[in-house]
Amino acid sequence: MENSEYLLEMRKISKSFGGINALKSVNFNVRKGEIHALIGENGAGKSTLMKVLSGAYLPDEGEVYIEGKLCNITGPHVAQKAGIGIIYQEFQLVPSLSVAENIFLGAFFYKAGGIIDWKKMNSNAEEALRRIGFAIDVKKQVSELSVAYQQMIEITKAVNRKVRLLVLDEPTSVLAPNEVEKLFDVMRSLREQGVTMIYISHKLDELFSICDSVTVMKDGSYVGTHLTSEVNKDQLIGMMIGRKLETMFPKRASTEFTEKVLDVKGITSAVNNDCSFFVHKGEVVGLSGLVGSGRTELVRAVFGADAISSGEVFLNGKSVKVKNPKHAVNLGIGLIPEDRKKHGVILTKPIRQNTTMASVGKVVNMGIINHKEEKKASTELIINKLKTKAPNVDTDVGDLSGGNQQKVALSKWIFSDCAVIIFDEPTRGVDVGAKSEIYQIINDLASAGKGVIVISSEMEEIIGLCDRVYVMHEGRITGMINKGEITENNLMRYAIM
Numbered sequence: 001m002e003n004s005e006y007l008l009e010m011r012k013i014s015k016s017f018g019g020i021n022a023l024k025s026v027n028f029n030v031r032k033g034e035i036h037a038l039i040g041e042n043g044a045g046k047s048t049l050m051k052v053l054s055g056a057y058l059p060d061e062g063e064v065y066i067e068g069k070l071c072n073i074t075g076p077h078v079a080q081k082a083g084i085g086i087i088y089q090e091f092q093l094v095p096s097l098s099v100a101e102n103i104f105l106g107a108f109f110y111k112a113g114g115i116i117d118w119k120k121m122n123s124n125a126e127e128a129l130r131r132i133g134f135a136i137d138v139k140k141q142v143s144e145l146s147v148a149y150q151q152m153i154e155i156t157k158a159v160n161r162k163v164r165l166l167v168l169d170e171p172t173s174v175l176a177p178n179e180v181e182k183l184f185d186v187m188r189s190l191r192e193q194g195v196t197m198i199y200i201s202h203k204l205d206e207l208f209s210i211c212d213s214v215t216v217m218k219d220g221s222y223v224g225t226h227l228t229s230e231v232n233k234d235q236l237i238g239m240m241i242g243r244k245l246e247t248m249f250p251k252r253a254s255t256e257f258t259e260k261v262l263d264v265k266g267i268t269s270a271v272n273n274d275c276s277f278f279v280h281k282g283e284v285v286g287l288s289g290l291v292g293s294g295r296t297e298l299v300r301a302v303f304g305a306d307a308i309s310s311g312e313v314f315l316n317g318k319s320v321k322v323k324n325p326k327h328a329v330n331l332g333i334g335l336i337p338e339d340r341k342k343h344g345v346i347l348t349k350p351i352r353q354n355t356t357m358a359s360v361g362k363v364v365n366m367g368i369i370n371h372k373e374e375k376k377a378s379t380e381l382i383i384n385k386l387k388t389k390a391p392n393v394d395t396d397v398g399d400l401s402g403g404n405q406q407k408v409a410l411s412k413w414i415f416s417d418c419a420v421i422i423f424d425e426p427t428r429g430v431d432v433g434a435k436s437e438i439y440q441i442i443n444d445l446a447s448a449g450k451g452v453i454v455i456s457s458e459m460e461e462i463i464g465l466c467d468r469v470y471v472m473h474e475g476r477i478t479g480m481i482n483k484g485e486i487t488e489n490n491l492m493r494y495a496i497m
Helices: 046-054 076-081 099-103 118-131 147-160 177-192 204-210 233-241 295-302 325-331 340-344 351-363 371-385 402-415 432-447 459-465 488-495
Strands: 006-017 020-031 035-039 061-066 084-087 165-169 196-200 213-218 221-227 260-268 275-280 284-289 310-315 318-320 333-336 420-424 451-455 468-473 476-482
Touching: 006 046, 006 196, 020 035, 020 046, 020 061, 020 196, 020 213, 035 046, 035 204, 046 061, 046 076, 046 084, 046 165, 046 196, 076 084, 084 147, 099 118, 099 147, 118 147, 147 165, 147 177, 177 196, 177 204, 204 233, 213 233, 221 233, 233 432, 260 295, 260 451, 275 284, 275 451, 275 476, 284 295, 284 432, 284 459, 284 488, 295 333, 295 420, 295 451, 325 333, 333 402, 340 402, 351 371, 351 402, 371 402, 402 420, 402 432, 432 451, 432 459, 451 459, 459 488, 468 488, 476 488
Parallel strands: 020 221, 035 196, 035 213, 084 165, 165 196, 284 451, 284 468, 333 420, 420 451
Antiparallel strands: 006 020, 006 061, 213 221, 260 275, 260 310, 310 318, 468 476
């Protein structure tokens, strides 16, 4: 029997991989003409559910209904025929082809004799873009366009194929604020044209700007669905992680910090000017400031990755000249970089090698790596202590979620027993559950007597984690704020000096 209320009904969908239940009898319904958010921690099952919808995976159990009719989605071609389009984070475009060619890929316009009708194809591409409220030179190569423009081509491509249901997977992850608003304008226009959308994002604030409804998943199971007008951010986080927001930042016993582990005096580099700060053993110190303020460059200089023209670094009271990152590691300084995929881990290598790579000597016997010892040590640290979700330590890091990749990036510095550990944007691109786990790890490191530095663009993270904060502006440290006075107002006051 047809149900006119819903465009999509996914009933009791289950899917397992190697004995692991990725989806457990999930029900997911989307009304016609709405923008419906699908949220949950990494590993909650969102992507797997959407891959079932797209035909990339066949479910072990369950059924999919489109407008009340059973739809046996056996492959991507069936999903496309049913009017389902998915725009992944990694775009499915051909960079060397033009905008028009990408929009009509596989469906070019031809004249008699098999010659491509460029005039008609370009004209139709312009009209297709106009329908979503966008203007791009359709003769331009896609490789010349910004990420935001490429995203609009993906949307146009899907709409041009008469899509009824459009899935957008983390569509704003690489967009600037003004580009996000433009995307939202396009989505509202599509909704007015009758296109139903599923919106997947970790950015909860966005959901209340653009989505009508929201469904939460956790551990492969359906948790609940609400109208966005009837739920708030704290409630959604509670549904996603199974606890209240106030427990996100674990408490540490207040203590008197007496012994400096790191003391930086008057560092000047290509970006920074006369920067001084210090970190005690057991203390979490924040570096705050607007993007471009010089925070990352300052810790890179301390870590030996960028040259210092003047200034001095003291480690445990002793002056040290950090020659390069390898020397920094030998001295006991570790850095978890902002871009973990490029600089923090080797995605194509297993967890065990990533964990031991910074101090491989600990698992070497007579010049040969003892793989049994490497496996034992990394399992104890990464699986048992850091609670990383992975089948085993032979799993490639690229197969892990963002939050679990971050734990691996951190594990090598714990294994190296660094005295100072620097986190540059420690929770960027990870879900709220993984954030809470990373905060606990930071707390545990401080409680163990490590000196911890945290760079973050999220004010609530700086406020919730740090014992003291140094604020930067245009390469200089403009202020230092103690625990009881770390507020958004004080952070911004120094950030815009």
